[in-house]
Amino acid sequence: MAEQRSDDPAESPALGTHWYPSRWGAEDQRGNGNLMGPEKIRAALALVSRHEIIKLGHPYDAQIPLAPGRLFGLRMPGGPTGGPHGGRSKTVWNDEFLATEIGQIGTHMDALGHLGRQIGEKADHGNIRFYNGNPLSEIWSPYGLTRLGIEKAPVFFTPGLLLDVQGLKGRVMDLGEEITPADLQACLERQGLSETVFAPGDAVLIRTGHGSRFRTEAATFYDGAPGLGLAAAEWLAEKAPSVVGADNFAVDVVPPVDPEVFHPVHQHLIMKHGIYLHEGMKLDELAETHAWRFAYIFAPLPIVGATGSPGTPIALI
């Protein structure tokens, strides 16, 4: 699809003039996931000293915050579900049945096929475009994405960096409060790091403090959040991370700085740069250890055609 470009790139400032083909070629479906490999694993392990694991995700239950329109239902069939089987063993077992927007609840990573934009005036499936310019008409089916699903993502095992904006500000950030490049630079300095810390393929995690509202303010968790502005996303994208994560629900600041540009960080990082967003992370414990650098490890749940993955990313410190 290399020949196709946004008709009017000015429409979304998040995408600039030429947002596809991607740096990985017009047919690529992995984005900066292509940067994974032995070198990143070695670099990640070089950051490990304590050999301790810190979980960076929340558990999933019916009380977690949910974006409007989504639901979470877990039901245990029977009691027990099966058995007893075997005259002497009398073996029984339990199942559970889950009904939910599996890839878009709680702590989750967006697939490259999650977010796109409409080009032109008509909302037809040919005009709705995703990473590498893929039109919805070519990636969509009622039973799962046929391209850009989360099963295309690699296992992530790469150096991780925590930028603790909450620590910098000395407070939980406010809803709608934008994180700027200067904030991120100040974090580096406060944490005793410099811009040389970044290498392509790293995972960069941003702590805003919104994660502290995950359990206590579940009903309003999605009403708004502190988060990255477009400038910070552009600054980060230049470092070519494979993952940008945050403890808010969208990485993006919500409501957006420019009300005409919704989720520009999503657009810039996912669509233009093929960078995976990891949303709704749990970063407090990691921040408390001051282990700013660590091995970030995450194997997405490979549901074919899903738009994202739940699961527990870990920091190996």
Place this chain on the structure above:
Amino acid sequence: MAEQRSDDPAESPALGTHWYPSRWGAEDQRGNGNLMGPEKIRAALALVSRHEIIKLGHPYDAQIPLAPGRLFGLRMPGGPTGGPHGGRSKTVWNDEFLATEIGQIGTHMDALGHLGRQIGEKADHGNIRFYNGNPLSEIWSPYGLTRLGIEKAPVFFTPGLLLDVQGLKGRVMDLGEEITPADLQACLERQGLSETVFAPGDAVLIRTGHGSRFRTEAATFYDGAPGLGLAAAEWLAEKAPSVVGADNFAVDVVPPVDPEVFHPVHQHLIMKHGIYLHEGMKLDELAETHAWRFAYIFAPLPIVGATGSPGTPIALI
């Protein structure tokens, strides 16, 4: 619950005389997951040379084998699900909706609350017991297990060992073909290893060849399988692994050797020893590398009260 024991332990040969309290105490919910920690991580990393990742799980879709009674449904709501939002960005997004026995499909790890047995004649919730003797009446709710759910399991990062029985036999094993301790010992020898290779907390994976039927014989995949017999499970349990996995659907051989004793390996490993079973694994690529030892890494999907976890375990070689 230390005071409670099986009224007639002979009923299930898989459990012996005193199957609880567990070695981890009567209140424990993690079993041999308690063996995880920095030492195991260090030991696991000592096995890594190439710094390559091999996925040990199958992707999930509507064509995977399913045990009788279970289903898998993925539906994409709308097209796209959300948007366009923002006058200039026209941002859209896709969700997916999943309905399934999430913890018991495809490649998955059983929680300690998945499998139990009925003691005595009456199938009441007080007589159906699990790990540490927990009665169903104390761990059950319609909306998830209240004890022994998969969220209680640790992140597994530990030395892994592949025992390639398929390689030993030079063929895909037959349905109902039992793996014995002698088979496992012969695997060690053939693979240039000895019994000293085992250390408590390791993950031991068994390749039977049944995994080669996962895609090609999905409709009959659950009709039967080669797998461990009780003697092999007892032999393995003495090594105190945290995980025993296999490329068949139940680790157990099916049908069972003794038709009166259903899933004895499940009972022995999960209920008596608190060892996690990893079922439906994909082990061919790992076997082909001859990397018999590796770092086994798996972070269960922490759905609160679920009976198991899907996801991709990895071998870091």
Place this chain on the structure above:
Amino acid sequence: MAEQRSDDPAESPALGTHWYPSRWGAEDQRGNGNLMGPEKIRAALALVSRHEIIKLGHPYDAQIPLAPGRLFGLRMPGGPTGGPHGGRSKTVWNDEFLATEIGQIGTHMDALGHLGRQIGEKADHGNIRFYNGNPLSEIWSPYGLTRLGIEKAPVFFTPGLLLDVQGLKGRVMDLGEEITPADLQACLERQGLSETVFAPGDAVLIRTGHGSRFRTEAATFYDGAPGLGLAAAEWLAEKAPSVVGADNFAVDVVPPVDPEVFHPVHQHLIMKHGIYLHEGMKLDELAETHAWRFAYIFAPLPIVGATGSPGTPIALI
């Protein structure tokens, strides 16, 4: 099961000394549904003059009140779901995917297997009893009730009677406000009817006014409700209706008059008398017509093993 009776009938005042076998025999699964037949249809049609239909049910959507623990999810797969098929016709179609407690949401009729009680101290499946004394152990499976499911109910086509307590009181009744036999008798008198109006197999519908809160107070709809007390249920049961319905969520008054006796009207009518409850009805339009007598028609959705049925009962006036 005729030989079995409540060990201590005093435990639930709603059930009295001998609550089974039922008047229809120990094996019956239809209760007063057995009263349906040509005579009732003739009697029902004799009440029809205008030949107009009034719907007595609410539509179903994601905004309806839901009892705690239940959910309603509707998702449209794709867009469209199928097609285009046929080079010239280019036929497409839409599906919807529903995930919900189908028999227990919005306007619905309870199956005889919906409600029971525990006898004795132990909550085992043999001690949890339903209509005709059926133990849970004999009617239950993880995939649907094996006895007393809604598919056992007949099609209801029978004389209907609306008792307008809201009209009597001149106001929407309060949460927890009990309807007594005297209230029902006063309704009859106010509506120009007498006790001779009742015949076995009729459907008796009670208007409390709580239905007016269905749309406007959905979030608190299940917090409490006016409804029948046990005395009124006993009074009604003597008339041997096939159905008792109401515009509240449980027919019962909530909270109950005696906090030790939960949903006594359910117990008395369903378990002892085999009378079907129709809950969450929409009765305002019918009341406004003053058509107190009508043909009540309802064909339950016959999902095998379901605990109830949604759908639109109608009054033919």
Place this chain on the structure above:
Amino acid sequence: MAEQRSDDPAESPALGTHWYPSRWGAEDQRGNGNLMGPEKIRAALALVSRHEIIKLGHPYDAQIPLAPGRLFGLRMPGGPTGGPHGGRSKTVWNDEFLATEIGQIGTHMDALGHLGRQIGEKADHGNIRFYNGNPLSEIWSPYGLTRLGIEKAPVFFTPGLLLDVQGLKGRVMDLGEEITPADLQACLERQGLSETVFAPGDAVLIRTGHGSRFRTEAATFYDGAPGLGLAAAEWLAEKAPSVVGADNFAVDVVPPVDPEVFHPVHQHLIMKHGIYLHEGMKLDELAETHAWRFAYIFAPLPIVGATGSPGTPIALI
């Protein structure tokens, strides 16, 4: 939308030159459901002599035939789901959880928003059109149809007519065997009726014999079916029924007579004439009574935005 018409009406022979606006006006969402009313009820009741009810639908369970891509899952949460509540009553209850394409399984009626066609070359939502020319872009949301959903349909209470083609042929019809106008005329004659039997708003049910395969050939039930050809549908449409039903899965003959024109009967009846299709009916018992004329009664399950309705239509004979 009166100004819009098919660009090239010849594309789908099922729709002719001008298929919208409908006879009920450009904004109508009920089609021939508008013909319901007191007169039809009176006419229907005039056909009733025995005052017996015959169910015209199959029950729903996990063994029913399902069109490709659809599923049916029923799970009973817990055991019981709720309780015991109340110290003396110890009340318990059961729920069920259903996950399915609710409006498109087993015996069901299609909503007017179920079936449409693409006009022009591009499959955008503006080019996919339904009854009254509604574009998908104006009737669609991820959470239900916003127009033409089944909740817009009336309660059907109208004269019914059974045309017993199976009886005429003296055999179960073959897959792909087309029913012609001559067949329907021969049915009338054989059944002692004439074309004067039809009145606008009636329900016409066609027995092909395919229904006898519903339970016995569930796995192949959707592979093909006898059914109406376009000529028969045109002949029927001239009689202006409100409903055309059949015991096959699509009313249409499958595979279609013209492989380039898929489901022309759907297109002609639903899209052009606003006639509701009732599919997967159970007609054997009715046929055996020789009660060719009867009152057809069906209250669709009013799930807002659903594409169809399950449920049990009845014949009152």
